[in-house]
Amino acid sequence: MDFLQLCVVLIPGILAAEFYDKIQKQDFSMHLFIINTAKFTFLILLCNVIIQYIRGWYEFDFQRISVQFLVKYIPLNIILIYIIPWG
Numbered sequence: 001m002d003f004l005q006l007c008v009v010l011i012p013g014i015l016a017a018e019f020y021d022k023i024q025k026q027d028f029s030m031h032l033f034i035i036n037t038a039k040f041t042f043l044i045l046l047c048n049v050i051i052q053y054i055r056g057w058y059e060f061d062f063q064r065i066s067v068q069f070l071v072k073y074i075p076l077n078i079i080l081i082y083i084i085p086w087g
Helices: 004-022 032-054 068-087
Strands: none
Touching: 004 032, 004 068, 032 068
């Protein structure tokens, strides 16, 4: 289960960093990619926590991953993957 949680947390940051590189039209640099991945992972998680606070703390349960959690979390992450690199 820890691997699934790691994927749910890191993959949106990786995709946002890749999208950011395409927007900036930069040559690939592993150093910048790792920094951007960390930055976007943090920003996406921060936005998720803010949205949790607005919707109520019981909307997402980070202790266990359920289908209901993923149905709410993944579409939100898809939206954030495309919005945050533009900001």
